[in-house]
Amino acid sequence: MMKRLTLLKFAILACIACNIVIPAIGQPVAKQDKLLPGNKEPAWIKQTGARKFPSSKKKFSVDQFGAIPDGQTLCTKAIQAAIDACAKAGGGIVVFAPGSYVTGALFLKSNVQLQIDKEVVLLGSQDFADYPEINTRIAGIETQWPAALINVINQTNAAITGSGTIDARGKFCWDKYWAMRKEYEPKGLRWIVDYDSKRVRTILVQNATDISIKGITIKNAGFWTVQLLYSSHLTVDGIVIRNNEDGKGPSTDGVDVDSSSWVLIENCDIDCNDDDFCLKAGRDWDGLRVNKPTEYVVIRNCLARKGSGLLTLGSETSGGIRHVYAYNLYGKGTSNGLLIKSATTRGGTIEDIHFRNIQMDSVGTAFSFTMNWNPAYSYSSLPAGYNYDSLPKHWKVLLTKVEPVEKGIPHFRQVYISDIKAVGVKRVVTATGLKESLLQDFHFNNVQVQGNTAGSVNYGGGWVFKNVSIKGADGEKLLVNNSNGMQLEEMKNEK
Helix, strand or coil, X not given: CHHHHHHHHHXXXXXXXXXXXXXXXXXXXXXXXXXXXXXXXXXXXXXXXXCCCCCCCCEEEHHHHCCCCEEEEECHHHHHHHHHHXXXXXXXXXXXXXXXXXXXXXXXXXXXXXXCCCXXXXXXXXXXXXXCEEEEEECCEEEEEECCCEEEECCXXXXXXXXXXXXXXXXXXXXXXXXXXXXXXXXXXXXXXXXXXXXXXXXXXXXCEEEEEECCEEECCCCCCEEEECCEEEEEECCEEECCCCCCCCCCCCEEEECCEEEEEECCEEECCCEEEEEECCCHHHHHHHCCCEEEEEEEXXXXXXXXXXXXXXXXXXXXXXXXXXXXXXEECCCEEEEEXXXXXXXXXXXXXXXXXXXXXXXXXXXXXXXXXXXXXXCCCCCCCCCHHHCCHHHHHHHCCCCCHHHHCCEEEEEEEEEEEEEXXXXXXXXXXXXXXXXXXXXXXXXXXXXXXXEEEECEECCEEEEEEEEECCCCCCEEECCECCECCCCEEXX
């Protein structure tokens, strides 16, 4: 707790120097201004989150099942035995004596609360053999992949709670990835290395309902930190993520909502090396086959430090992302503030998206919207010299073409952005739609941004600016090309 307070105090001092106010976790970012009619708070917000919580108070101590908290002994079987006994008894709380417990993949059961208290640390095993492969979805395609450190699969009414720590010790995954990428990239295989490297997630919720994750600190994820997949009525509340303590871990997303619905994420503090909060819905042919949206998602009262995006939608958009309400957020030092990304093979529609009451400081691009993201990764092409028939199954999935081609064109529309303040940004707007698919009906209300340059909009339609102030140090105006119906008269470009 002392370390957490120290980090928050440091951020507060930095924000005072930049003339911007950082919120305490759980507090609003700034006073809310009057909203556009299209951004009125929808009634469905109150229906998000877990509807119930494990009620039994009976405790099952992992130590009584043989777990040894010495930071060296592998305790997977003992901890799993405690979870299984708790579930068999109808539910309860699995607890730990103070100490450090090394564990591989654990599988939480219905009606069980896994409680990791303040003086408890779970240390992830650094042996891939301790994470058996399961059927799951990774980066938009269904495949076999190592189980996460903690898995909640096909369960209901379960929880992971406490003020203790999960240290995934994921550097063994990072090292594997960088070695493979160094080998793959010169061969023209950048598009597949992320799928071949099979890194370990920290928490996976899959095909589950009424699941809560509260209060814990998670460190050094080997891959994504929290993935919420094919699930509904989920709460992620008050978690702290620190994924860069052991170095710069690639693809260490914070919280990924993946084809899930009725999700509430609040009071979280994330520092990672990829998207801090991210919404996904499948990739290309396989994502279009599954066709399951991410919808009815609330993200509020959260802080993002380092990372690729304070809040990212995509790039996996095939099943669609809709009905999203994100407010009272703060981004400090992220590469992007609000990021919506897809590719011309993804398909899917992103719509009815609300970003409100958000502050940013020292971000790369405040508003980044693209339908042609990271081509080297997004588009799969088999180099010469490979026999298609002998390829692994997941290679063939990624190489399967989306037909007709039009089915792969994504659509972004009905995006409402209001009550935004940002200072120290490099570029205010980078927005690039497609001739076949304009960035349609983006509404900006009460937006004040100070940056090096205003940026550009290409292939937009029906944008509306109201009370928008962009202060570009270079004095250049926002460049608008290949767009129609743009109502930007109230925009102010200032030096």
